[in-house]
Amino acid sequence: MDEDRNKPADAGTGGSTEEPREFLPPCEFGSIIIPFYTQTLVKLGLMEDPLKGETTADLKYAKRLIDLLDLLKERTKGALQEEEGRLLESCLVQLKMHYMQKADILRT
Numbered sequence: 001m002d003e004d005r006n007k008p009a010d011a012g013t014g015g016s017t018e019e020p021r022e023f024l025p026p027c028e029f030g031s032i033i034i035p036f037y038t039q040t041l042v043k044l045g046l047m048e049d050p051l052k053g054e055t056t057a058d059l060k061y062a063k064r065l066i067d068l069l070d071l072l073k074e075r076t077k078g079a080l081q082e083e084e085g086r087l088l089e090s091c092l093v094q095l096k097m098h099y100m101q102k103a104d105i106l107r108t
Contacts, residue, residue, distance in 0.1 A: 029084040033069070037091045040065040044098050059103055066095050 025031040041047040043065060045057030073088050080088065099105075 029080065030087055032072070033088055033091055036065055036069050037095065040069075040095050041098070044095075044102050046098060057102060059099070062095075062099055062102075066092065066099060069095070 025034075038047070040062050042049050043058045043062035045055050048055045069088065069092055073092065076088075
């Protein structure tokens with residue numbers, strides 16, 4: 001079972017002419033963080049929403065996503081590998097800085 005979680009999504013197709021399968025992210029901590037990070041950038045209006053094809057900000061939603069990442073940090077304290085902790089901290093610092101700029105809390 002552990003072997004399967006590290007295989008690319010198209011592993012084992014033997015080069016067949018099947019339709020390519022949807023991307024399956026690796027089973028690692030970063031695969032939890034990056035979707036939250038990306039969605040927060042969208043809600044901050046810093047990235048285009050891929051579903052709507054437009055850029056709009058929803059600071060309340062962005063704040064909630066940042067709070068969820070903070071909660072994850074708190075609940076995993078002492079349980080993360082060093083690299084995982086750095087990734088989470090780096091994402092939080094960047095997102096909080098962008099949020100403060102967008103919310104006019106921090107003037108640049």
